[in-house]
Amino acid sequence: MTSPNYQSLAKRRILLAEDVEMNQQLARHMMQSWGIEVDIAANGKVALGLVEQNGYDLVLMDIHMPEMDGMEATRHIRLLSDPSRATVPIVALTANALKGDRERYLEAGMNDYLSKPFNEADLFRIISKNLTNMTTTETAMQTDLLVNGHATVNNVLEQDKLYNLKMIQDIAGGDESFVRRMLQLFLDTMPLTLQDLEKETGQQNWQQVGKLAHKLKSTVDSMNIVQLKEVIRQIEQQGKKAENIDQLPIMVNRVTEVMLATAAQVKKDYNL
Template sequence: LRQILINLAGNALKFTDQGEVLVDVSVQAHRGSQVTLQFSVRDTGIGIPAEAQERIFAPFTQVDASTTRNESGSGLGLAIVRELVAKMEGSIGLESKTGQGSLFYVSIPFEVLPETSLPQQNSELADLAVLIVDDNRTNQVILEETLTNWSMRPDVVGSAKAALKRIQEADQAGRPYSIVIVDALMPEMDGFMLVEELNQRKKNLVQTTTVLMLSSADRQTFKQRCENLPVSAYLEKPVSESELMDTLMTALHGSMLDRKSYEQVQPISQGLKILIAEDTPANQKVIRAILEKRGHSVQIANNGREAVDYVKQSEFDVVLMDVQMPTMDGLQATQMIRQLADSEQAEIPIVAMTAHARREDRRKCLASGMDAYIAKPIDAGKLIQLIESAQHRSGERPSTETWEDVPMVATTKQINTDSAKARMGGNEELVIDLARFFLDDAPKLSRDIEQGIADGQAEAVERAAHSLKGLAANFDAETLATQCLALEEHGRNDDLKKAKGRLRDLHKTVQAVCEELKTYIATEG
């Protein structure tokens, strides 16, 4: 399926000089345990004459001689697609007019999984009113569907003038928009002019409304124009769901980063040298403030490419890497760092920052070579704990005294017995039983992981880490669960060297959780 879509999309891009290429999927039929999905690739390219459509799927076929001169290719792409579709018991067709573009559609049957685990919806975005301002119908549809899937309430207009009217009506009705997503490049009145006008009309715009600016132009071109406007973030098209979610969470909750948790940060005497790869100025400022207050030295990289260059040029103890960045994202940057010839540089601990807590997003982070992750909005205590526990494995902690005796924040509890009790329907006895199960099993599983590493048994490491992760989840022991998730991934990838580097922190965290659970049992049991 991947090859089918790559060939169709690649073919569309090759013959489309202007306009767009849209890849879509929909349910065509659903009968019992089988579902037929229709994948379509639509472009606004040169189109295919009617007389050429019958032979377009034959090997070495081009539309005409002029096309061959202008566009390179083997001529095998669509023939391969037809063969792959046939092997998958599907069908393929096309609609096209010369000069108006083409639509290729593929229908393929699939077996329905008996159980499907859907990602949890982000409750913080639910019911937020959003206005989408874009003159491109395709962009409107994609954004509207995405936001609706997140339980948000999107409205769509096609011009800046219509947006001004809709915003005024919403304000007068007492239902103002929480978020306005604006296309930068629109006819008559562009996105920048719209935001300027809104800023004049609504003096408290920056306090009441989150404004996101989208553009297909070069980031630097419109970044400067945005800096003097109340724009929370700016994104380059095409925008992925992951990137949009990350930006929304950062824009909506960035101000939460530097308040309560920041005030609890206490300094240490010997800090680390930390590289922060983050493209959002507000986040840069807040994270720098947290870490510098703790006593660490900070260097900022504005994208993944800069982060790789900094790691090559200087020595750092830890890298804090945002996943979604322009030029080069955090996953790509991490992969490049892990491939560096200098082993010290290649093995530097990397902590991911992401707005997502979904399993697949965590897996992508760890698969790219990241050591841990922290979800946005960022809590200062968790950030410090991750940074300081993830520092370079060949180095030492700041000092035994500062690490053991000076509290990182006012509280560093490993577990949450209240949430465990809530899950058990308020039954304290069940929670105490769970705690005793943990005390019996967790140390053994921790030893099983260590033994599996020593014996070179990656599968045993994966199994034990998975089981320990489940025990940790019962008490929201996030630090332990994160460590187990990483070990589980290392076991799956047969990377026992990385797994071994995590053992000391794992044993220490298991011990800390056990101590808290013993105290809980003594108090409540």
């Protein structure tokens, strides 16, 4: 088995939110040996303040901390006005990975979780999995909804592939013109649906939010936008039931960001 290339994560900057000093030192030692710059927060309130001040590539967030726990800190981070801060990958650190916890973490806005205790290989794997190929400040997607309702993304840089066209290509059977027509349809219709979703969310029309999420679900599945498959279903279900409404705007923001970034990738990949 090939050994992990720990130095591949060198020069990244990671925030570790953890209140147990021994856990802090163990995790920091591992990451610093890989060339990662590590900041420490002893509770969620401090972590939130550091994310507001600094650009991080990833946050390792303990669930149980004093003053403000990891779930609450994550919710606040996802509401930050700066997209480069609000969309930073957040990995939950937990000693109690029980059934249903993963869904709770996703609902709070976290990207993944790692059970404690963990070894060096576990930590490397989870960080590598959730890091994009750019620094956090580069991931900022400054979005504008134009007067005609079409969304644009400015300054979108190279990042991991957000979509996969296998299903569309299988249906096309080698007809590339069909693939391009489907992609153009995606580019033409998706921004208008996103605009409606944002408007209904702002007006707290949760039933309509659920219906619009259902509409977008088929697009997410057809384009195989993996990052949104679970969150769009959560919006649909919770919107229709008007449940966890404090989390719906956060999830809608996530859908908007990923959809706009996907559109930018499609335009670049296919010169559309």
